[in-house]
Amino acid sequence: MSLTPESFAFVADLVARRSAIQLAPGKEYLVESRLLPLARDAGTDVNTFIAGLRAQPTSPLTTAVVEAMTTNETSWFRDGAPYQALRRAELPRLVAARGGVGRLRVWSAACSTGQEPYSLAMCLRDELPAAMTAEIVATDLSEQVLARARTGRYSQLEVNRGMPAQMLVQHLRRVGTEWEVADALRRMITFRAHNLLDVPPAGPFDVVFLRNVLIYFDAATKRGILDRVLRVLRPDGVLVLGAAETTLGVHDGWERVTIDRTSVYRPLGAPNLSSVPTPHRAPLAPTGTDGAPSPIGHTHRSVTSLAATTRPTAPGGPVR
Numbered sequence: 001m002s003l004t005p006e007s008f009a010f011v012a013d014l015v016a017r018r019s020a021i022q023l024a025p026g027k028e029y030l031v032e033s034r035l036l037p038l039a040r041d042a043g044t045d046v047n048t049f050i051a052g053l054r055a056q057p058t059s060p061l062t063t064a065v066v067e068a069m070t071t072n073e074t075s076w077f078r079d080g081a082p083y084q085a086l087r088r089a090e091l092p093r094l095v096a097a098r099g100g101v102g103r104l105r106v107w108s109a110a111c112s113t114g115q116e117p118y119s120l121a122m123c124l125r126d127e128l129p130a131a132m133t134a135e136i137v138a139t140d141l142s143e144q145v146l147a148r149a150r151t152g153r154y155s156q157l158e159v160n161r162g163m164p165a166q167m168l169v170q171h172l173r174r175v176g177t178e179w180e181v182a183d184a185l186r187r188m189i190t191f192r193a194h195n196l197l198d199v200p201p202a203g204p205f206d207v208v209f210l211r212n213v214l215i216y217f218d219a220a221t222k223r224g225i226l227d228r229v230l231r232v233l234r235p236d237g238v239l240v241l242g243a244a245e246t247t248l249g250v251h252d253g254w255e256r257v258t259i260d261r262t263s264v265y266r267p268l269g270a271p272n273l274s275s276v277p278t279p280h281r282a283p284l285a286p287t288g289t290d291g292a293p294s295p296i297g298h299t300h301r302s303v304t305s306l307a308a309t310t311r312p313t314a315p316g317g318p319v320r
């Protein structure tokens with residue numbers, strides 16, 4: 001039985017209100033296939049399952065529906081280049097700005113099953129001087145993916161997706177048929193539920209990874225999220241987006257900086273290399289998703305190619 005227009009409209013509205021994920025007409029098949037396991041658990045078909053939710057809009061099952069509609073695709077060191085830019089340009093810049101001491105704070109927003117924050121933890125452990133520590137706050141809307149992330153356990157198939165061989169032996173250990181992330185890395189990360197429509201985790205952060213999630217939102221939602229991120233990022237901090245995402249044409253408070261094959265974003269007017277006494281920006285007020293549009297600017301700078309400073313990546317390349 002295919003999804004009725006009423007069922008689709010109810011789910012699309014619920015998911016948009018709770019997560020801002022847009023389910024355009026034509027996604028009926030996606031909704032049906034994602035909700036089928038929930039309907040089966042409830043011993044019914046998808047339309048009857050949704051009719052039950054419409055009759056009981058406060059049911060906890062509505063949360064399960066929203067989570068089922070999230071796309072949790074992820075991998076280790078996803079796309080490679082952003083992590084190289086972090087290692088070779090942004091971390092050295094931030095370390096210099098902090099005088100090589102203290103703590104860097106990183107927010108991995110929409111972290112899915114944890115490959116992103118664990119990849120970040122590996123980079124930080126490798127690159128930070130002994131007198132510096134790092135803390136990673138890793139968040140996602142979905143409690144299900146967070147529960148998986150917290151285990152720090154991955155199958156061989158998952159490890160095969162982007163994990164360099166040297167990193168694998170250095171930072172994970174085999175447990176039965178799985179691989180487990182080392183305690184030292186796990187201690188660096190706090191996983192917690194957070195909806196990007198809400199007030200962000202308490203800043204300030206030096207680095208924000210917000211990758212492969214803005215693509216699901218409309219322009220006003222993207223603008224609201226970028227605004228909130230700007231408020232918790234240090235003035236000389238860095239924002240890293242997904243390959244298909246940009247601040248350009250969406251929010252004019254950011255400067256795009258090209259680093260070799262990728263771009264990162266810094267708060268507009270960010271100091272270049274100097275140490276910043278990091279005044280915490282104004283406390284956050286909930287801004288909702290549809291703040292007034294601001295004039296769209298476009299600022300872009302390139303930093304010197306990293307080629308000269310780039311050390312080879314972990315030998316061995318991705319594990320096969």
Ligand SMILES: C[S@@+](CC[C@H](N)C(=O)[O-])C[C@H]1O[C@@H](n2cnc3c(N)ncnc32)[C@H](O)[C@@H]1O
Pocket residue numbers: 018019020021070071072073074075078109110111112113116139140141142145194195196197210211212213216242
């Ligand atoms: C495609 S994954 C990206 C994972 C990781 N950042 C990466 O680039 O590999 C998108 C994640 O965004 C999360 N997400 C979707 N809407 C969200 C929202 N409104 N607030 C927080 N997380 C959200 C989903 O649960 C999902 O885990």
